[in-house]
Amino acid sequence: MQVDVEPGVVGDDLNEELADRGLHFPSFPQSAAFSTIGGMLATDASGTKTVKYGEVGDWVLGLEVVRADGSVVETGTRARKSSAGYNLTELFVGSEGTLGVITRATLDLTALPAETVGGRATFATLDAATDAITDVVRSGIDVATLELIDPLTAEMANAYTGSDLPATPAVFFEIHGRGAAAELDAVTERFEAHDATRIESTANEEEMAELWRARREIGHALKEWDPDRALEVVGDVTVPIGSYPSIVAFIGEVSEEYGLPIPAFGHAGDGNAHYALLCDPGDPEERTRAHAASERIIERAIDLGGTCTGEHGIGADKRSQLRAEAGDEAVRTMRDVKEALDPNGILNPGTVLDDVDG
Numbered sequence: 001m002q003v004d005v006e007p008g009v010v011g012d013d014l015n016e017e018l019a020d021r022g023l024h025f026p027s028f029p030q031s032a033a034f035s036t037i038g039g040m041l042a043t044d045a046s047g048t049k050t051v052k053y054g055e056v057g058d059w060v061l062g063l064e065v066v067r068a069d070g071s072v073v074e075t076g077t078r079a080r081k082s083s084a085g086y087n088l089t090e091l092f093v094g095s096e097g098t099l100g101v102i103t104r105a106t107l108d109l110t111a112l113p114a115e116t117v118g119g120r121a122t123f124a125t126l127d128a129a130t131d132a133i134t135d136v137v138r139s140g141i142d143v144a145t146l147e148l149i150d151p152l153t154a155e156m157a158n159a160y161t162g163s164d165l166p167a168t169p170a171v172f173f174e175i176h177g178r179g180a181a182a183e184l185d186a187v188t189e190r191f192e193a194h195d196a197t198r199i200e201s202t203a204n205e206e207e208m209a210e211l212w213r214a215r216r217e218i219g220h221a222l223k224e225w226d227p228d229r230a231l232e233v234v235g236d237v238t239v240p241i242g243s244y245p246s247i248v249a250f251i252g253e254v255s256e257e258y259g260l261p262i263p264a265f266g267h268a269g270d271g272n273a274h275y276a277l278l279c280d281p282g283d284p285e286e287r288t289r290a291h292a293a294s295e296r297i298i299e300r301a302i303d304l305g306g307t308c309t310g311e312h313g314i315g316a317d318k319r320s321q322l323r324a325e326a327g328d329e330a331v332r333t334m335r336d337v338k339e340a341l342d343p344n345g346i347l348n349p350g351t352v353l354d355d356v357d358g
């Protein structure tokens, strides 16, 4: 139930290989069709199934990493747990290539679920949908996936996929395991308590893929929505689940205040709200406004005890928000770690800490 894998392997290719053995790596992001193990570990990616299985980093037992001085360090063991010394595996996971280059990973695996049921539910209002989501999580129902799309995103997905989602908020869900039927009843009950307008579910793989098509294709749908507009900002703020309704509602308020359509969607069961700002590339004023709107959303997420990035990482774009989120002492500690491991700043310059004073 473990695999040693090189960093250039693509996520879905690995799972295809593992399926013959009845196993899978359960936590890949939605981009697993093209994202690599190295990239996913370096960003500590997560995805639609994180609500049950955690982040990519939660399944890493050990790493081989090349350090800035050319030496090679092995971290972790093959045991599921260890209290031996500093957790170097977790230090490198999510470090976005700024502390070392991952050259091999030992990943933990799990059995493919014995049963899977899933589907989608629509709601009359965004508040009803987000309240239903927090209610399901609070109720302790064992969901593997709980995703939201707002009415504008539904419209975009329909236009791209030809699907027929009503232009209302929709929640997509999946439940894994032998108790799936009972958990489905519990989910249905919670959705009905929040006046779901329609609930569809199935255990048939092809039917499920069809129900999920609109959610799966959002990345492409956003890009194709308006030929005169390009993706200027893709946000991935994440807040405690109790604040999820509030951050989604706030994205709507910011959209009105800044006069910009902002589709909101994402891995709702984790409190993760994705949003996108599409701009005319030749309109600098609109692009500036889009970044200001995104900053407002990030500030609110941080105020709610959340993070500016639940899964994409700081990269170059969110460096200015790192201090607001982490605080002076945490940034100083990160800077100390960076300087100890990469004193000449040769590993992924311009990423995470560059231009953030220690």
Ligand SMILES: Cc1cc2nc3c(=O)[nH]c(=O)nc-3n(C[C@H](O)[C@H](O)[C@H](O)COP(=O)(O)OP(=O)(O)OC[C@H]3O[C@@H](n4cnc5c(N)ncnc54)[C@H](O)[C@@H]3O)c2cc1C
Pocket: 007, 028, 029, 030, 031, 034, 035, 036, 037, 038, 039, 040, 041, 042, 043, 044, 045, 046, 047, 048, 096, 097, 098, 100, 101, 102, 103, 219, 220, 311, 312, 348, 351
């Ligand atoms: C349509 C779409 C959907 C997406 N959905 C999700 C989602 O559901 N969840 C999610 O978390 N993200 C998602 N993403 C974002 C992105 O795909 C992830 O961040 C992914 O994990 C990055 O993998 P990659 O192979 O593309 O890495 P890259 O983009 O190539 O690299 C990412 C970072 O990792 C560093 N890196 C790469 N390899 C190594 C290595 N071997 N050692 C050290 N550092 C390394 C790079 O330098 C870079 O800083 C999505 C993106 C798209 C376009």
